[in-house]
Amino acid sequence: MTYPNATPEGEAPDRRIxxxxxxxxxxxxxxxxxxxxxxxxxxVFDYLSVHETDRGPVVFRVDDHVARFLTSAELVGLPLAxxxxxxxxxxxxxxxxNPGAKVVKLNAFIPSVEIDVVPVDDRVSVAVAAFDPxxxxxxxxxxxxxxxxxxxxxxxxxxRRQRRPDIMHPHxxxxxxxxxxxxxxxxxxxxxxxxxxxxxxxxxxAEGPTxxxxxxDEDGVLHTPPEDSVLLGITRRSILEIxxxxxxxFVEEPLRPEALFxxxxxxxxxTSAGVWPIRSVDDRxxxxxxxxxxxxxxxxxxxxxxxxxxxxxxxxxxxVGG
Ligand code: PMP
Numbered sequence: 001m002t003y004p005n006a007t008p009e010g011e012a013p014d015r016r017i018x019x020x021x022x023x024x025x026x027x028x029x030x031x032x033x034x035x036x037x038x039x040x041x042x043x044v045f046d047y048l049s050v051h052e053t054d055r056g057p058v059v060f061r062v063d064d065h066v067a068r069f070l071t072s073a074e075l076v077g078l079p080l081a082x083x084x085x086x087x088x089x090x091x092x093x094x095x096x097x098n099p100g101a102k103v104v105k106l107n108a109f110i111p112s113v114e115i116d117v118v119p120v121d122d123r124v125s126v127a128v129a130a131f132d133p134x135x136x137x138x139x140x141x142x143x144x145x146x147x148x149x150x151x152x153x154x155x156x157x158x159x160r161r162q163r164r165p166d167i168m169h170p171h172x173x174x175x176x177x178x179x180x181x182x183x184x185x186x187x188x189x190x191x192x193x194x195x196x197x198x199x200x201x202x203x204x205x206a207e208g209p210t211x212x213x214x215x216x217d218e219d220g221v222l223h224t225p226p227e228d229s230v231l232l233g234i235t236r237r238s239i240l241e242i243x244x245x246x247x248x249x250f251v252e253e254p255l256r257p258e259a260l261f262x263x264x265x266x267x268x269x270x271t272s273a274g275v276w277p278i279r280s281v282d283d284r285x286x287x288x289x290x291x292x293x294x295x296x297x298x299x300x301x302x303x304x305x306x307x308x309x310x311x312x313x314x315x316x317x318x319x320v321g322g
Contacts, residue, residue, distance in 0.1 A: 046072070048103065058318055184198070215265065
């Protein structure tokens with residue numbers, strides 16, 4: 001069976017995906033079109049980064065990502081058979097089996113074909129894919145992997161709010177949580193913006209579809225929305241811990257959109273983006289230069305940490321061994 005509009009055949013022929021304990025060739029890693037995960041958006045996931053260091057490839061904060069993945073599964077009610085230690089091993093094994101991998105996508109899903117929202121067969125599969133998104137996916141499709149724009153042009157979303165905890169908790173990385181921001185970001189992209197920023201139900205700044213948000217005030221202090229309204233980004237937490245270590249002040253507090261326009265600097269954080277300086281919001285420039293000095297320094301510091309060059313944060317890096 002081939003899929004004319006979605007041909008994985010050209011992608012990552014040499015990659016293998018860890019599925020329930022077996023390394024499966026990439027093109028064979030498929031689920032049924034009527035699977036529960038596909039039909040209901042019930043797939044839970046996490047996304048980790050792999051970095052080259054003097055100690056060889058390392059996974060960034062693997063235990064924190066695995067813990068967040070378990071929280072997501074719990075919030076969605078997926079009965080996972082694997083625990084933290086087994087998931088951690090699976091991540092390291094998938095990276096070892098796929099040299100040159102830059103990221104790891106950890107997935108839990110119900111592969112069973114189901115009719116109702118509640119599955120009859122609720123067995124959960126785990127799939128761990130370690131790969132290079134630019135080479136294995138974008139370039140393999142014939143696309144040109146564009147670098148991240150160095151400074152992002154943001155649209156402050158006006159129609160769609162970020163996740164409401166009484167619908168699906170913002171702490172859950174579940175596929176269904178990404179459809180609403182997808183609609184908004186797609187529209188913003190067509191209008192020439194790189195990324196969107198969403199507000200929460202009460203109108204406070206929350207986060208981007210796959211990034212957390214910070215602003216920097218005129219005293220160089222960081223401000224970021226509180227934990228209850230956003231996904232608990234591992235990069236967000238890392239930036240706060242680095243700030244504390246380096247003596248940079250920070251506050252976690254509800255922020256009104258107006259705060260953006262008085263900010264000296266603003267940036268997004270995420271596993272793919274790292275520290276991603278914001279150039280403008282709704283075409284209004286933020287600060288004087290992009291990146292501003294605080295964003296630039298934190299971005300540099302974060303890259304040093306992930307490259308294994310900061311001994312105080314070496315414990316965030318797990319060598320994959322092999
Ligand atoms: N918010 C949302 C909604 C996300 O999906 C992500 C990506 N995981 C982030 C923030 C950033 O989190 P992290 O730094 O762990 O990549």
